[in-house]
Amino acid sequence: MAATLYLIPTPISDNSAIDAVLPPNNMEVINSLDYFIVENIRSARRFLSKVGYSRRIDDAEFVELNEHTTNIGDVAKMVAPIIAGRSAGVISEAGVPAVADPGQAVVALCHSHNIRIVPLVGPSSILMAVMASGLSGQSFAFNGYLPVKEPDCGRAIKRLESRAISEHQSQVMIEAPYRNIRLAEAILRHCQPETRLAIACDISSPAEYIKMQSIAEWRRVQLPDIQKRPTIFIIGRL
Protein backbone atom coordinates (compact mmCIF):
# COMPACT_ATOMS: atom_id res chain seq x y z
CA MET A 1 0.00 0.00 0.00
CA ALA A 2 1.29 3.47 -0.83
CA ALA A 3 2.45 5.43 2.17
CA THR A 4 1.51 8.99 3.12
CA LEU A 5 3.50 11.73 4.82
CA TYR A 6 1.29 13.59 7.29
CA LEU A 7 2.24 17.06 8.55
CA ILE A 8 1.01 17.13 12.13
CA PRO A 9 0.65 20.47 13.96
CA THR A 10 1.13 20.76 17.71
CA PRO A 11 -0.02 23.45 20.16
CA ILE A 12 2.13 26.59 20.08
CA SER A 13 1.88 27.02 23.82
CA ASP A 14 2.07 24.45 26.64
CA ASN A 15 -0.79 26.37 28.20
CA SER A 16 -3.31 25.91 25.42
CA ALA A 17 -5.89 23.13 25.52
CA ILE A 18 -5.71 20.56 22.72
CA ASP A 19 -9.42 21.11 22.02
CA ALA A 20 -8.76 24.80 21.45
CA VAL A 21 -6.18 24.35 18.72
CA LEU A 22 -6.47 20.93 17.01
CA PRO A 23 -9.36 19.31 15.09
CA PRO A 24 -10.44 15.96 16.59
CA ASN A 25 -9.68 14.01 13.41
CA ASN A 26 -5.97 14.82 13.75
CA MET A 27 -5.94 12.26 16.60
CA GLU A 28 -7.21 9.53 14.26
CA VAL A 29 -4.36 10.23 11.88
CA ILE A 30 -1.85 10.23 14.74
CA ASN A 31 -3.18 6.93 16.08
CA SER A 32 -2.79 5.33 12.65
CA LEU A 33 0.97 6.04 12.64
CA ASP A 34 3.97 4.47 14.35
CA TYR A 35 6.75 6.36 12.60
CA PHE A 36 7.46 10.01 13.36
CA ILE A 37 10.02 12.45 11.98
CA VAL A 38 10.29 15.09 14.67
CA GLU A 39 12.17 18.24 15.54
CA ASN A 40 12.68 17.08 19.12
CA ILE A 41 11.99 13.56 20.37
CA ARG A 42 11.19 14.52 23.96
CA SER A 43 8.64 17.17 22.92
CA ALA A 44 7.10 14.84 20.34
CA ARG A 45 6.65 12.04 22.90
CA ARG A 46 5.14 14.53 25.36
CA PHE A 47 2.72 15.71 22.63
CA LEU A 48 1.62 12.15 21.75
CA SER A 49 1.05 11.41 25.38
CA LYS A 50 -0.97 14.64 25.84
CA VAL A 51 -3.30 13.85 22.92
CA GLY A 52 -3.85 10.30 24.18
CA TYR A 53 -1.91 8.35 21.54
CA SER A 54 -3.66 4.99 21.49
CA ARG A 55 -0.54 2.84 20.97
CA ARG A 56 2.38 2.26 23.32
CA ILE A 57 4.66 5.23 22.78
CA ASP A 58 7.68 2.95 23.24
CA ASP A 59 6.56 0.93 20.21
CA ALA A 60 6.62 4.00 17.96
CA GLU A 61 9.79 4.96 16.14
CA PHE A 62 11.09 8.52 16.27
CA VAL A 63 13.86 10.11 14.22
CA GLU A 64 15.04 13.66 14.74
CA LEU A 65 15.18 16.21 11.95
CA ASN A 66 16.55 19.52 13.15
CA GLU A 67 19.42 21.93 12.64
CA HIS A 68 21.88 19.16 13.56
CA THR A 69 20.61 16.73 10.90
CA THR A 70 20.50 18.70 7.73
CA ASN A 71 22.63 16.65 5.38
CA ILE A 72 20.76 15.04 2.56
CA GLY A 73 21.96 11.52 3.46
CA ASP A 74 20.26 11.76 6.86
CA VAL A 75 17.05 12.93 5.24
CA ALA A 76 17.20 10.10 2.67
CA LYS A 77 17.50 7.57 5.52
CA MET A 78 14.38 9.03 7.16
CA VAL A 79 12.42 8.87 3.92
CA ALA A 80 13.51 5.31 2.98
CA PRO A 81 10.85 3.59 5.15
CA ILE A 82 8.17 5.81 3.59
CA ILE A 83 9.27 4.82 0.09
CA ALA A 84 9.05 1.22 1.31
CA GLY A 85 5.39 1.78 2.25
CA ARG A 86 5.34 2.96 5.88
CA SER A 87 3.32 6.14 6.50
CA ALA A 88 4.94 8.80 8.67
CA GLY A 89 4.09 11.95 10.59
CA VAL A 90 6.20 15.09 10.77
CA ILE A 91 5.98 16.88 14.13
CA SER A 92 7.73 20.13 14.82
CA GLU A 93 8.57 21.71 18.15
CA ALA A 94 5.51 23.98 18.15
CA GLY A 95 2.88 24.91 15.60
CA VAL A 96 2.72 23.63 12.02
CA PRO A 97 5.60 21.60 10.51
CA ALA A 98 7.65 22.74 7.50
CA VAL A 99 7.05 26.45 8.08
CA ALA A 100 9.97 28.18 9.79
CA ASP A 101 11.46 24.79 10.76
CA PRO A 102 13.54 22.03 9.11
CA GLY A 103 10.62 19.76 8.07
CA GLN A 104 10.72 21.07 4.51
CA ALA A 105 13.63 18.81 3.47
CA VAL A 106 11.61 15.66 4.15
CA VAL A 107 8.57 17.01 2.31
CA ALA A 108 10.66 17.92 -0.74
CA LEU A 109 12.28 14.49 -0.90
CA CYS A 110 8.90 12.77 -0.55
CA HIS A 111 7.57 14.82 -3.50
CA SER A 112 10.43 13.60 -5.66
CA HIS A 113 9.33 10.02 -4.85
CA ASN A 114 5.67 10.77 -5.61
CA ILE A 115 4.67 10.18 -2.02
CA ARG A 116 1.34 11.70 -1.00
CA ILE A 117 1.70 14.64 1.39
CA VAL A 118 -1.21 15.55 3.67
CA PRO A 119 -1.05 18.74 5.78
CA LEU A 120 -3.33 18.76 8.84
CA VAL A 121 -4.96 21.83 10.36
CA GLY A 122 -3.43 23.43 13.43
CA PRO A 123 -2.22 26.66 14.98
CA SER A 124 0.25 28.82 13.08
CA SER A 125 1.41 31.91 14.94
CA ILE A 126 2.39 33.53 11.63
CA LEU A 127 -1.02 33.08 10.01
CA MET A 128 -2.99 33.90 13.18
CA ALA A 129 -0.92 37.07 13.64
CA VAL A 130 -1.68 38.15 10.06
CA MET A 131 -5.42 37.46 10.59
CA ALA A 132 -5.53 39.46 13.81
CA SER A 133 -3.18 42.26 12.75
CA GLY A 134 -5.70 44.36 10.84
CA LEU A 135 -2.92 44.84 8.25
CA SER A 136 -3.23 43.64 4.68
CA GLY A 137 -3.83 39.91 4.32
CA GLN A 138 -4.22 40.32 0.54
CA SER A 139 -0.44 40.37 0.28
CA PHE A 140 2.00 39.48 3.05
CA ALA A 141 5.48 38.05 3.43
CA PHE A 142 7.05 36.03 6.21
CA ASN A 143 10.73 36.96 6.44
CA GLY A 144 11.91 34.83 9.34
CA TYR A 145 14.78 36.26 11.38
CA LEU A 146 16.47 39.57 10.58
CA PRO A 147 20.19 40.19 11.07
CA VAL A 148 20.89 40.77 14.76
CA LYS A 149 23.60 43.43 14.55
CA GLU A 150 23.44 47.05 13.45
CA PRO A 151 23.71 48.49 10.87
CA ASP A 152 22.40 45.33 9.12
CA CYS A 153 19.31 45.04 11.32
CA GLY A 154 18.25 48.63 10.63
CA ARG A 155 18.89 48.23 6.92
CA ALA A 156 16.75 45.08 6.82
CA ILE A 157 13.90 46.79 8.70
CA LYS A 158 14.00 49.78 6.33
CA ARG A 159 14.05 47.53 3.28
CA LEU A 160 10.97 45.65 4.56
CA GLU A 161 9.20 48.91 5.44
CA SER A 162 9.80 50.26 1.97
CA ARG A 163 8.41 47.06 0.43
CA ALA A 164 5.40 47.25 2.80
CA ILE A 165 4.71 50.74 1.46
CA SER A 166 5.50 50.35 -2.24
CA GLU A 167 3.85 46.92 -2.69
CA HIS A 168 1.28 47.22 0.11
CA GLN A 169 2.64 43.90 1.36
CA SER A 170 2.54 43.30 5.14
CA GLN A 171 5.97 42.18 6.38
CA VAL A 172 6.13 39.53 9.09
CA MET A 173 9.23 38.96 11.26
CA ILE A 174 10.23 36.82 14.21
CA GLU A 175 13.13 36.93 16.64
CA ALA A 176 14.60 34.67 19.28
CA PRO A 177 12.29 35.45 22.25
CA TYR A 178 15.09 36.80 24.46
CA ARG A 179 15.83 39.41 21.78
CA ASN A 180 12.20 40.53 21.30
CA ILE A 181 12.55 43.85 23.09
CA ARG A 182 15.65 44.68 21.09
CA LEU A 183 13.85 43.99 17.79
CA ALA A 184 10.80 46.00 18.88
CA GLU A 185 13.03 48.94 19.80
CA ALA A 186 14.87 48.70 16.48
CA ILE A 187 11.55 48.76 14.58
CA LEU A 188 10.40 51.82 16.54
CA ARG A 189 13.74 53.53 15.86
CA HIS A 190 13.96 52.81 12.13
CA CYS A 191 10.37 52.97 10.83
CA GLN A 192 8.37 56.05 9.86
CA PRO A 193 5.80 57.38 12.36
CA GLU A 194 2.81 56.53 10.13
CA THR A 195 3.88 52.91 9.51
CA ARG A 196 1.76 50.42 11.48
CA LEU A 197 3.26 47.77 13.73
CA ALA A 198 1.36 44.73 15.00
CA ILE A 199 2.82 42.86 17.97
CA ALA A 200 1.28 39.42 18.54
CA CYS A 201 2.55 37.56 21.58
CA ASP A 202 1.75 34.10 23.05
CA ILE A 203 -0.77 33.48 20.30
CA SER A 204 -3.47 30.88 21.07
CA SER A 205 -2.53 30.75 24.75
CA PRO A 206 -4.50 32.26 27.66
CA ALA A 207 -1.83 34.99 27.85
CA GLU A 208 -2.37 36.03 24.20
CA TYR A 209 -1.62 39.71 23.48
CA ILE A 210 -2.26 41.26 20.05
CA LYS A 211 -2.08 44.97 19.33
CA MET A 212 -1.67 47.02 16.14
CA GLN A 213 -1.07 50.75 16.06
CA SER A 214 1.16 53.28 14.36
CA ILE A 215 4.86 53.60 15.15
CA ALA A 216 4.07 57.09 16.48
CA GLU A 217 1.53 55.60 18.91
CA TRP A 218 3.88 52.78 19.99
CA ARG A 219 6.59 55.37 20.72
CA ARG A 220 4.30 57.14 23.18
CA VAL A 221 3.60 54.07 25.33
CA GLN A 222 5.68 51.55 27.23
CA LEU A 223 6.31 48.36 25.22
CA PRO A 224 4.30 45.33 26.38
CA ASP A 225 6.16 42.66 28.33
CA ILE A 226 7.18 40.49 25.35
CA GLN A 227 10.68 39.53 26.44
CA LYS A 228 11.21 35.74 26.31
CA ARG A 229 7.63 35.22 25.05
CA PRO A 230 7.06 33.92 21.48
CA THR A 231 6.14 36.98 19.43
CA ILE A 232 5.34 37.86 15.83
CA PHE A 233 6.03 41.37 14.50
CA ILE A 234 4.24 42.73 11.42
CA ILE A 235 4.80 46.08 9.76
CA GLY A 236 2.49 47.51 7.13
CA ARG A 237 0.33 50.39 6.02
CA LEU A 238 -3.45 50.67 6.16
Next chain:
Amino acid sequence: MAATLYLIPTPISDNSAIDAVLPPNNMEVINSLDYFIVENIRSARRFLSKVGYSRRIDDAEFVELNEHTTNIGDVAKMVAPIIAGRSAGVISEAGVPAVADPGQAVVALCHSHNIRIVPLVGPSSILMAVMASGLSGQSFAFNGYLPVKEPDCGRAIKRLESRAISEHQSQVMIEAPYRNIRLAEAILRHCQPETRLAIACDISSPAEYIKMQSIAEWRRVQLPDIQKRPTIFIIGRL
Protein backbone atom coordinates in the same frame (compact mmCIF):
# COMPACT_ATOMS: atom_id res chain seq x y z
CA MET B 1 -18.11 44.07 29.93
CA ALA B 2 -15.53 44.64 27.21
CA ALA B 3 -16.38 43.00 23.90
CA THR B 4 -14.14 40.77 21.81
CA LEU B 5 -13.87 40.36 18.04
CA TYR B 6 -13.41 36.68 17.18
CA LEU B 7 -12.03 35.63 13.80
CA ILE B 8 -13.87 32.40 12.98
CA PRO B 9 -12.52 30.07 10.27
CA THR B 10 -14.83 27.91 8.16
CA PRO B 11 -14.09 24.78 6.10
CA ILE B 12 -12.45 25.53 2.76
CA SER B 13 -14.44 22.81 1.03
CA ASP B 14 -18.09 21.82 1.39
CA ASN B 15 -16.85 18.23 1.28
CA SER B 16 -14.66 18.36 4.34
CA ALA B 17 -15.93 17.21 7.73
CA ILE B 18 -16.04 19.84 10.47
CA ASP B 19 -14.09 17.50 12.79
CA ALA B 20 -11.30 17.35 10.21
CA VAL B 21 -10.68 21.08 10.05
CA LEU B 22 -11.96 22.89 13.17
CA PRO B 23 -11.02 22.52 16.87
CA PRO B 24 -14.03 21.67 19.08
CA ASN B 25 -13.64 24.80 21.22
CA ASN B 26 -14.42 26.99 18.21
CA MET B 27 -18.04 25.87 18.61
CA GLU B 28 -18.12 27.20 22.20
CA VAL B 29 -16.99 30.59 20.95
CA ILE B 30 -19.56 30.54 18.14
CA ASN B 31 -22.35 29.60 20.54
CA SER B 32 -21.45 32.52 22.80
CA LEU B 33 -22.08 35.02 19.98
CA ASP B 34 -25.18 36.50 18.36
CA TYR B 35 -23.57 39.10 16.13
CA PHE B 36 -21.65 38.13 13.00
CA ILE B 37 -19.82 40.20 10.40
CA VAL B 38 -19.72 37.94 7.36
CA GLU B 39 -18.58 37.88 3.76
CA ASN B 40 -21.84 36.23 2.64
CA ILE B 41 -24.92 35.88 4.83
CA ARG B 42 -26.26 32.71 3.18
CA SER B 43 -22.95 30.86 3.52
CA ALA B 44 -22.51 32.05 7.10
CA ARG B 45 -25.99 30.82 8.10
CA ARG B 46 -25.30 27.49 6.41
CA PHE B 47 -22.01 27.22 8.33
CA LEU B 48 -23.66 27.97 11.70
CA SER B 49 -26.30 25.39 10.98
CA LYS B 50 -23.67 22.80 9.98
CA VAL B 51 -21.68 23.24 13.20
CA GLY B 52 -24.85 22.99 15.30
CA TYR B 53 -25.16 26.59 16.48
CA SER B 54 -26.98 26.28 19.77
CA ARG B 55 -29.13 29.43 19.42
CA ARG B 56 -31.92 30.15 16.96
CA ILE B 57 -30.14 31.33 13.83
CA ASP B 58 -32.97 33.80 13.21
CA ASP B 59 -32.19 35.51 16.51
CA ALA B 60 -28.60 36.16 15.45
CA GLU B 61 -27.70 39.34 13.60
CA PHE B 62 -25.66 39.23 10.42
CA VAL B 63 -24.06 42.12 8.52
CA GLU B 64 -22.22 41.67 5.25
CA LEU B 65 -18.69 42.89 4.72
CA ASN B 66 -17.50 42.20 1.19
CA GLU B 67 -16.28 43.93 -1.94
CA HIS B 68 -19.60 45.85 -2.11
CA THR B 69 -19.26 47.32 1.40
CA THR B 70 -15.83 48.77 1.55
CA ASN B 71 -16.46 52.34 2.56
CA ILE B 72 -15.28 53.25 5.98
CA GLY B 73 -18.72 54.49 7.11
CA ASP B 74 -20.20 51.00 6.57
CA VAL B 75 -17.36 49.45 8.55
CA ALA B 76 -17.80 51.97 11.36
CA LYS B 77 -21.49 51.03 11.60
CA MET B 78 -20.55 47.35 11.92
CA VAL B 79 -18.03 48.08 14.65
CA ALA B 80 -20.30 50.43 16.66
CA PRO B 81 -22.09 47.58 18.52
CA ILE B 82 -18.71 46.07 19.44
CA ILE B 83 -17.55 49.38 20.88
CA ALA B 84 -20.81 49.41 22.82
CA GLY B 85 -19.90 46.03 24.38
CA ARG B 86 -21.34 43.34 22.09
CA SER B 87 -18.87 40.64 21.04
CA ALA B 88 -18.82 39.68 17.37
CA GLY B 89 -17.53 36.99 15.06
CA VAL B 90 -16.04 37.54 11.62
CA ILE B 91 -16.81 34.74 9.16
CA SER B 92 -15.45 34.66 5.66
CA GLU B 93 -16.70 32.68 2.68
CA ALA B 94 -14.13 29.89 3.14
CA GLY B 95 -11.06 29.43 5.29
CA VAL B 96 -9.67 31.96 7.76
CA PRO B 97 -11.03 35.53 7.89
CA ALA B 98 -8.95 38.65 7.15
CA VAL B 99 -6.48 36.83 4.90
CA ALA B 100 -7.21 37.37 1.20
CA ASP B 101 -10.68 38.70 2.03
CA PRO B 102 -12.23 41.99 3.22
CA GLY B 103 -12.32 41.19 6.98
CA GLN B 104 -9.18 43.21 7.58
CA ALA B 105 -11.02 46.57 7.65
CA VAL B 106 -13.08 45.53 10.68
CA VAL B 107 -10.04 44.18 12.51
CA ALA B 108 -8.11 47.40 11.89
CA LEU B 109 -10.93 49.60 13.17
CA CYS B 110 -11.35 47.40 16.27
CA HIS B 111 -7.63 47.80 17.04
CA SER B 112 -8.01 51.58 16.95
CA HIS B 113 -10.75 51.24 19.61
CA ASN B 114 -8.63 48.93 21.77
CA ILE B 115 -11.01 46.03 21.23
CA ARG B 116 -9.56 42.59 21.93
CA ILE B 117 -9.08 40.52 18.76
CA VAL B 118 -8.99 36.71 19.04
CA PRO B 119 -8.08 34.62 15.97
CA LEU B 120 -9.31 31.01 16.08
CA VAL B 121 -7.57 28.02 14.48
CA GLY B 122 -8.83 26.70 11.16
CA PRO B 123 -7.87 25.69 7.65
CA SER B 124 -5.89 28.13 5.50
CA SER B 125 -5.20 26.91 1.98
CA ILE B 126 -2.25 29.32 1.73
CA LEU B 127 -0.53 28.05 4.85
CA MET B 128 -1.33 24.37 4.22
CA ALA B 129 0.02 24.71 0.68
CA VAL B 130 3.27 26.19 2.00
CA MET B 131 3.57 23.37 4.57
CA ALA B 132 3.01 20.66 1.96
CA SER B 133 4.97 22.27 -0.87
CA GLY B 134 8.44 21.16 0.18
CA LEU B 135 9.55 24.68 -0.77
CA SER B 136 11.05 27.09 1.72
CA GLY B 137 8.81 27.88 4.66
CA GLN B 138 11.60 29.94 6.25
CA SER B 139 10.64 32.81 3.96
CA PHE B 140 7.53 33.00 1.82
CA ALA B 141 5.20 35.62 0.38
CA PHE B 142 1.54 35.49 -0.51
CA ASN B 143 0.94 37.72 -3.52
CA GLY B 144 -2.78 37.26 -4.13
CA TYR B 145 -3.91 37.62 -7.74
CA LEU B 146 -1.55 38.47 -10.60
CA PRO B 147 -2.56 40.65 -13.57
CA VAL B 148 -4.69 38.57 -15.97
CA LYS B 149 -3.47 39.95 -19.31
CA GLU B 150 -0.15 39.59 -21.07
CA PRO B 151 2.41 41.06 -21.08
CA ASP B 152 1.67 42.10 -17.45
CA CYS B 153 1.02 38.54 -16.25
CA GLY B 154 4.33 37.27 -17.62
CA ARG B 155 6.20 40.23 -16.15
CA ALA B 156 4.65 39.60 -12.73
CA ILE B 157 5.57 35.90 -12.84
CA LYS B 158 9.16 36.71 -13.82
CA ARG B 159 9.46 39.31 -11.09
CA LEU B 160 8.25 36.78 -8.48
CA GLU B 161 10.56 34.07 -9.85
CA SER B 162 13.52 36.40 -9.62
CA ARG B 163 12.63 37.24 -6.03
CA ALA B 164 12.19 33.52 -5.26
CA ILE B 165 15.73 32.95 -6.49
CA SER B 166 17.55 36.02 -5.16
CA GLU B 167 15.88 36.05 -1.71
CA HIS B 168 15.12 32.31 -1.48
CA GLN B 169 11.53 33.37 -0.73
CA SER B 170 8.76 31.01 -1.90
CA GLN B 171 6.14 32.96 -3.86
CA VAL B 172 2.49 32.02 -3.41
CA MET B 173 -0.22 32.98 -5.94
CA ILE B 174 -3.92 32.37 -6.45
CA GLU B 175 -6.25 32.85 -9.40
CA ALA B 176 -9.99 32.80 -9.99
CA PRO B 177 -10.61 29.02 -10.29
CA TYR B 178 -11.88 29.23 -13.88
CA ARG B 179 -8.55 30.78 -14.89
CA ASN B 180 -6.35 28.20 -13.10
CA ILE B 181 -5.19 26.39 -16.25
CA ARG B 182 -4.29 29.69 -17.89
CA LEU B 183 -2.16 30.71 -14.89
CA ALA B 184 -0.48 27.29 -14.74
CA GLU B 185 0.36 27.51 -18.44
CA ALA B 186 1.72 31.03 -18.03
CA ILE B 187 3.97 29.89 -15.15
CA LEU B 188 5.27 26.96 -17.24
CA ARG B 189 5.91 29.33 -20.16
CA HIS B 190 7.68 32.10 -18.25
CA CYS B 191 9.69 30.33 -15.51
CA GLN B 192 13.10 28.72 -15.82
CA PRO B 193 13.27 24.90 -16.14
CA GLU B 194 14.98 24.42 -12.77
CA THR B 195 12.46 26.55 -10.83
CA ARG B 196 10.08 24.45 -8.72
CA LEU B 197 6.31 24.77 -8.91
CA ALA B 198 3.93 23.40 -6.30
CA ILE B 199 0.27 23.03 -7.28
CA ALA B 200 -2.08 22.48 -4.34
CA CYS B 201 -5.71 21.91 -5.24
CA ASP B 202 -8.84 21.33 -3.12
CA ILE B 203 -6.80 21.48 0.04
CA SER B 204 -8.31 19.75 3.10
CA SER B 205 -11.02 18.05 1.02
CA PRO B 206 -11.16 14.37 0.04
CA ALA B 207 -10.15 15.43 -3.51
CA GLU B 208 -6.96 17.12 -2.27
CA TYR B 209 -4.10 17.13 -4.80
CA ILE B 210 -0.63 18.47 -3.92
CA LYS B 211 2.43 18.07 -6.13
CA MET B 212 5.76 19.89 -6.36
CA GLN B 213 8.30 19.36 -9.11
CA SER B 214 10.49 21.38 -11.42
CA ILE B 215 9.09 23.44 -14.30
CA ALA B 216 10.98 21.07 -16.64
CA GLU B 217 9.16 18.08 -15.11
CA TRP B 218 5.75 19.81 -15.24
CA ARG B 219 6.32 20.59 -18.93
CA ARG B 220 6.73 16.88 -19.68
CA VAL B 221 3.38 15.82 -18.16
CA GLN B 222 -0.23 16.77 -18.66
CA LEU B 223 -1.43 19.36 -16.14
CA PRO B 224 -3.71 17.98 -13.41
CA ASP B 225 -7.42 18.77 -13.68
CA ILE B 226 -7.41 22.01 -11.64
CA GLN B 227 -9.84 24.06 -13.70
CA LYS B 228 -12.63 25.53 -11.52
CA ARG B 229 -11.12 23.93 -8.41
CA PRO B 230 -9.62 26.19 -5.68
CA THR B 231 -5.87 26.03 -6.20
CA ILE B 232 -2.71 27.53 -4.72
CA PHE B 233 0.43 27.95 -6.85
CA ILE B 234 3.88 28.32 -5.28
CA ILE B 235 7.14 28.89 -7.10
CA GLY B 236 10.51 28.54 -5.43
CA ARG B 237 13.93 26.95 -5.46
CA LEU B 238 15.22 24.10 -3.31
